[in-house]
Amino acid sequence: MTTNAVTGTTFEVFGTTAVLLVTDQRLARRAKTIADRLLADVDRACSRFRSDSELVSLNAAGGNPMAVSPVFADLLMAALRAARLTGGDVDPTCGRALAGLGYDRDFAELRAAGDAPPRLTGPVGPVPGWRNVHLDRDTRRAWLDRGAQLDLGATAKAWAADQGAAQIASKLGCGVLLSLGGDVAVAGPPPPDGWRIRVADDHAAPDWVAGQTVTISSGGLATSSTTVRAWTVGGRPVHHIINPATGEPARSCWRTVSVAAGSCVDANTASTAAIIRSAAAPDWLHNLGLPARLVRHDGTVETTAGWPTDNDPGDAA
Amino acid sequence: MPQHDIWAAASERDTGVARIHSTTWRVGAAGVVVAGLLALAFGHHPAAGSRPAVLRPSPQASSSPAVQRPSPAASPSPAAHRSSPEGILIPAQPPQPTPASGQVTSGAS
Numbered sequence: 171m172t173t174n175a176v177t178g179t180t181f182e183v184f185g186t187t188a189v190l191l192v193t194d195q196r197l198a199r200r201a202k203t204i205a206d207r208l209l210a211d212v213d214r215a216c217s218r219f220r221s222d223s224e225l226v227s228l229n230a231a232g233g234n235p236m237a238v239s240p241v242f243a244d245l246l247m248a249a250l251r252a253a254r255l256t257g258g259d260v261d262p263t264c265g266r267a268l269a270g271l272g273y274d275r276d277f278a279e280l281r282a283a284g285d286a287p288p289r290l291t292g293p294v295g296p297v298p299g300w301r302n303v304h305l306d307r308d309t310r311r312a313w314l315d316r317g318a319q320l321d322l323g324a325t326a327k328a329w330a331a332d333q334g335a336a337q338i339a340s341k342l343g344c345g346v347l348l349s350l351g352g353d354v355a356v357a358g359p360p361p362p363d364g365w366r367i368r369v370a371d372d373h374a375a376p377d378w379v380a381g382q383t384v385t386i387s388s389g390g391l392a393t394s395s396t397t398v399r400a401w402t403v404g405g406r407p408v409h410h411i412i413n414p415a416t417g418e419p420a421r422s423c424w425r426t427v428s429v430a431a432g433s434c435v436d437a438n439t440a441s442t443a444a445i446i447r448s449a450a451a452p453d454w455l456h457n458l459g460l461p462a463r464l465v466r467h468d469g470t471v472e473t474t475a476g477w478p479t480d481n482d483p484g485d486a487a
Numbered sequence: 488m489p490q491h492d493i494w495a496a497a498s499e500r501d502t503g504v505a506r507i508h509s510t511t512w513r514v515g516a517a518g519v520v521v522a523g524l525l526a527l528a529f530g531h532h533p534a535a536g537s538r539p540a541v542l543r544p545s546p547q548a549s550s551s552p553a554v555q556r557p558s559p560a561a562s563p564s565p566a567a568h569r570s571s572p573e574g575i576l577i578p579a580q581p582p583q584p585t586p587a588s589g590q591v592t593s594g595a596s
Contacts, residue, residue, distance in 0.1 A: 368592045369593050375592060382584075398596060458577065
């Protein structure tokens with residue numbers, strides 16, 4: 171029996187699909203156990219749709235400091251780091267803006283409900299901003315100013331993918347790929363030819379849908395898109411990537427951006443910021459040295475920093 | 488106190504101080520040697536590591552006719568050379584093309 175073949179499992183988590191691959195099939199069950207434990211902790215910490223989550227409690231704390239768990243503190247630090255590194259383009263205080271667009275429940279419920287009624291009246295305006303989010307790392311207490319409401323959707327899944335892959339590789343000594351809704355992190359020794367990742371608008375897209383397949387051996391790869399987590403409010407099409415400057419869904423010349431980075435959370439930070447930065451994104455990614463694939467609404471593609479082009483000889487598409 | 492007791496006490500004090508002085512020097516010298524050995528054993532130049540670098544310039548662009556941003560020019564922006572751990576981590580190498588099918592799909596969810 172071969173034991174070093176890549177083997178994997180697919181499961182549901184955070185309202186999306188997760189894929190866990192390991193390079194030693196004997197370790198698959200133990201790897202899943204490690205992942206399950208971490209993902210349960212993350213969900214309990216930062217779900218916007220669980221009344222018992224720490225995030226919901228903090229959003230309802232009225233600005234009062236609240237003791238938080240180590241996992242929540244780490245998630246919050248990751249979100250604040252993303253905001254800092256993008257000049258506030260990836261902002262964790264978009265919770266109220268998203269709720270105002272009707273996205274105040276699990277997305278499957280929102281989609282099933284069809285057209286959502288707007289929850290806010292009047293102009294939305296800029297979000298309160300990440301500088302109104304405070305964390306005392308010594309006492310592990312967090313608080314929010316100016317009515318800020320957290321949503322950690324731009325970083326939490328990717329952070330969990332990084333942590334899950336790293337924990338499994340460290341504890342079991344095998345190569346690991348963990349994809350949480352298309353946010354992909356890898357750790358440990360990769361397969362001989364690397365991990366093969368198809369990039370597309372939708373992580374659930376079938377193979378015949380337009381896309382590109384690439385390999386990575388370390389770090390992470392993430393994709394942000396305005397086409398998937400999208401719905402209508404009063405007949406108006408909206409999506410979940412909020413421009414903090416307006417409090418509205420970002421208007422971007424890109425429908426989808428994929429980025430490879432040293433970690434999944436950094437890849438997702440950059441791909442989300444690229445959607446928001448719109449036409450300025452390629453130069454920003456280029457100057458950071460981040461390989462990226464940007465897809466316009468008409469399907470044409472631009473790449474940066476060594477990302478292979480779609481007609482590269484290595485790709486069959 | 489008799490005079491000879493004072494001399495004896497002073498002598499013992501001087502002997503003790505000399506012993507402490509000698510011991511301190513020996514411990515200090517041993518510390519320097521151990522630190523040097525540790526540095527030789529575990530020290531690495533940052534450029535020698537295989538971990539993802541931080542905001543290093545990107546590799547050269549391919550010659551593919553498709554639209555592709557070139558690598559940073561000879562005079563890249565200041566951000567391209569930042570080495571602070573606060574930067575976005577770039578990958579050890581860019582994604583590579585493959586004709587094979589994907590094991591997973593990265594897309595929005």
